[in-house]
Amino acid sequence: MAPTLILSRALSAIVTLFGVMVIVFVLVRVVPGDPIAMMIAPGASDADIAALRAHYGLDLPIWQQFLVWLGQVLLGNFGTSISLKQGVLTVILERLPATLELAVFALAMALVWGSFIALVSTAARGTLLEKFIDNFNGVMLAVPDFIWGLTFVLVLGVFVPVLPISGRSDPTIDAGLSSQFYILEGVLRGKLLFVWDVLKHMLLPAFTMSFPLAAVIGRVLKNTMMDVMVQDYIVLARIKGLSSLRILLQEALRNAAVPALALTGVQFTFLIGGTVITERIFSYPGIGNLAIDAVINRDLPLIQGLVLTFGAIFVAVNMAVDALAAWLNPRLRHA
Amino acid sequence: MPKDFRIWLGGGFILLLLLAAIFAPLISPFDPLEQDLLSATMAPGQDPSHIIGTDSLGRDVLSRLIFACRIALTVAFVAATLACLAGTFLGMLAGYLGGWWDATISRLIDIWMAFPPVLLSILLVAVLGTGIHSVIAAIVVIDWTRFARVVRAETQQQARLEYTEAATALGMSRGTILFREILPNVVPVILVLLSLEMGIAVIVEAILSFVGLSVSTDTPTWGGMIAEGRQIIYQAWWVLVFPLVTLFLTVLAFNQLGDGLRQWLDPMLKR
Numbered sequence: 001m002a003p004t005l006i007l008s009r010a011l012s013a014i015v016t017l018f019g020v021m022v023i024v025f026v027l028v029r030v031v032p033g034d035p036i037a038m039m040i041a042p043g044a045s046d047a048d049i050a051a052l053r054a055h056y057g058l059d060l061p062i063w064q065q066f067l068v069w070l071g072q073v074l075l076g077n078f079g080t081s082i083s084l085k086q087g088v089l090t091v092i093l094e095r096l097p098a099t100l101e102l103a104v105f106a107l108a109m110a111l112v113w114g115s116f117i118a119l120v121s122t123a124a125r126g127t128l129l130e131k132f133i134d135n136f137n138g139v140m141l142a143v144p145d146f147i148w149g150l151t152f153v154l155v156l157g158v159f160v161p162v163l164p165i166s167g168r169s170d171p172t173i174d175a176g177l178s179s180q181f182y183i184l185e186g187v188l189r190g191k192l193l194f195v196w197d198v199l200k201h202m203l204l205p206a207f208t209m210s211f212p213l214a215a216v217i218g219r220v221l222k223n224t225m226m227d228v229m230v231q232d233y234i235v236l237a238r239i240k241g242l243s244s245l246r247i248l249l250q251e252a253l254r255n256a257a258v259p260a261l262a263l264t265g266v267q268f269t270f271l272i273g274g275t276v277i278t279e280r281i282f283s284y285p286g287i288g289n290l291a292i293d294a295v296i297n298r299d300l301p302l303i304q305g306l307v308l309t310f311g312a313i314f315v316a317v318n319m320a321v322d323a324l325a326a327w328l329n330p331r332l333r334h335a
Numbered sequence: 336m337p338k339d340f341r342i343w344l345g346g347g348f349i350l351l352l353l354l355a356a357i358f359a360p361l362i363s364p365f366d367p368l369e370q371d372l373l374s375a376t377m378a379p380g381q382d383p384s385h386i387i388g389t390d391s392l393g394r395d396v397l398s399r400l401i402f403a404c405r406i407a408l409t410v411a412f413v414a415a416t417l418a419c420l421a422g423t424f425l426g427m428l429a430g431y432l433g434g435w436w437d438a439t440i441s442r443l444i445d446i447w448m449a450f451p452p453v454l455l456s457i458l459l460v461a462v463l464g465t466g467i468h469s470v471i472a473a474i475v476v477i478d479w480t481r482f483a484r485v486v487r488a489e490t491q492q493q494a495r496l497e498y499t500e501a502a503t504a505l506g507m508s509r510g511t512i513l514f515r516e517i518l519p520n521v522v523p524v525i526l527v528l529l530s531l532e533m534g535i536a537v538i539v540e541a542i543l544s545f546v547g548l549s550v551s552t553d554t555p556t557w558g559g560m561i562a563e564g565r566q567i568i569y570q571a572w573w574v575l576v577f578p579l580v581t582l583f584l585t586v587l588a589f590n591q592l593g594d595g596l597r598q599w600l601d602p603m604l605k606r
Contacts, residue, residue: 016449019446020450023450023458024458027458027459027461027462028458028461028462142587142590143583143586144538144586146538146541146542146545147538147579147582147583147586150561150565150575150579151579153565153568154568154572154575154576154579157568158568158569158572159572165568269451270451272451273451273452273453273454274453276453276457277453277542277545277546280545280546281565291457292457292546292547292548294461295457295460295461295548296465296546296547296548298461298464300461303457303458303461306457307454307457307458310451310454311454314451
C-alpha cells in the first residue's frame, strides 16, 4: 500500500474514533447532569466529592473538561464500575477475549457457509436446487438473528438436546488457563478436550450470528460468480478441458471474491454489534452481555468504557478491511 | 384493488393483531397479570381453560400474548411513523434543495449509518432510562436514516422530471412544489418503507424487552415473555414458543405487506 493511503486511512480512523469519543462524552457526561454522582461510591463524604471534582477538573469550562476526560481515557483510566466495584478496564479486558473469539469464529463460519451456498447454487444454476437455495437464502436474510438464536436454543438445545445453550465452557472442567483466550491458549497448550468443549458452547451462538452474514455473502458471491461464468476466459478454461469444479474454485471464486470480501468487512461490524443480543440469548460471558447488565444497572462508567471499546473494535475492523481490499485488488494500491 | 396475495395476507394478519390489541380485555380468557401458583407451568391442553398453557407464576399464556399486542403495535406504529416523518422531511429537503442542504444532510446520514445501531441504542437507553418512550425514541433516532436516504434519492429524481419544471415555470413557490407536487409522487416509496420499518420496530421492541430495557415487567410483552420462557425452557417450552412464533409471524407479515406494496405501487415492476 502506498504510504499516503495508509496515512489517510489512519487519519480517518482517528477522526472517527474522536467522533465516537465526543458522542460518548456528550451523552454520558453532559446529558445526565452531575458526572461526579456516577463516579463516586454511594456514601462518599463531601470532602471526597470535592476532591474528586477537583481531580477531574469539573470547575473548568466544558471544552477543557473534555480534554481532561480525553486524557484520562487515553491513559486507560475509565473509572470504576458502580455495579461490579472493579476498575472498568479490568472488567472489560477480562470479558473481551470471549467476545473476540466468538466473533472471529462466527465470521469464519459465515465465510465458509456463504461460499458454500454460492458455490452450490452456481454449480446448480438452472435447476430446482438453485431456486431452493435462493429461497432459503432469502429466509436466512429476512429473519432477524434474535429469532434464529431462540429457535436454535429451542430445537438443538431443548427438543433435540445435542448442544449446550448457556455459558462458555463446562464449569466442571478446570483447564487451568492463565488467560481468557480459551481457544487460543487451549490450542497452544494442547488441551484439546477443553477446546472441543469451548467450541461446542460457541457453535450455536456463532451459528446465530453468522446466518445473516452468510446470506449476504452467499448472495453477492453468487451474483458475481454468475457474471464471471459467462466470461471468455471461463469458456477458454472449458475448452482446455479443466473440470467444472476446478473452474468454479480456481477461476470463478477467485475473481468473485474481492467484492464479497469488501462487503464482508462492512457486515462484520454488524456481526460484532450482534454479539450484544446473541450473548444474552446464550448467557455467554462476553462484553455484549456485560453491556446489557451495565445499562440495566445504569452503570455509566462501565457503559462509557464499553462503548469506547466497541468503537475501537469497529475502527480497527474497518482499517483491516481497507488494507485487505487494497492487498487483494491491485488497482486500489495506488489510489 | 391489489391482486398481490402478500398484501392481503400480511395486512390481514396485522389487522387481526390490531383487533386483538384493541379488544384485548374482551377476548382474553384470563387477566394477564393474575397469578395462580396452583396452576403454574401447565402444558397446553392440560387444563382446557388454559388453551396454550400457563407460565411459572400460573398466568395464562394466551391472555398475556393478546395483551402484549398492545405494546408491540403501539411501538410499531408510533416509532415507525415518527422515524418516517423525520426521515422524509430531511430527505426531501436534501433531495430538492440540493447544494449546502444536501451536502450537510447526506454527510449526517453517512455518519449515522456508520455508527452501529446496537451501540447507539444502548447509549440512548442508558441515558434516557428504560420505558416505552425510550424504546420509541431509540428507534426514531436510529432509523430515520432509512427513510431519509431513499426519500432523498427519490425526490432528486422527481425534481428532474418535466412536471416539476412546469410547476417552476408556472411560478409556484418551492414549498408548494415540494409538498404539493413532489410529495404525492414519493408517497408510494414511503409507504413501502413504513411497512418494513414497522417490522423492524416490532423486533427492536421485543429485543429490548427481552433484555429488560423496555417497559416495566408488569406489562406483558412478547420479548418479556420470551425472556421468562428462556429461563424455564427445560420445564415449560411453550412459554417461549408461542410468543416467539407470534413475533416471527408479525415481522413476516410486515415484510410481506411491504414487499407486496412495493410490487403493487411501483409501475416499473408491474410490467
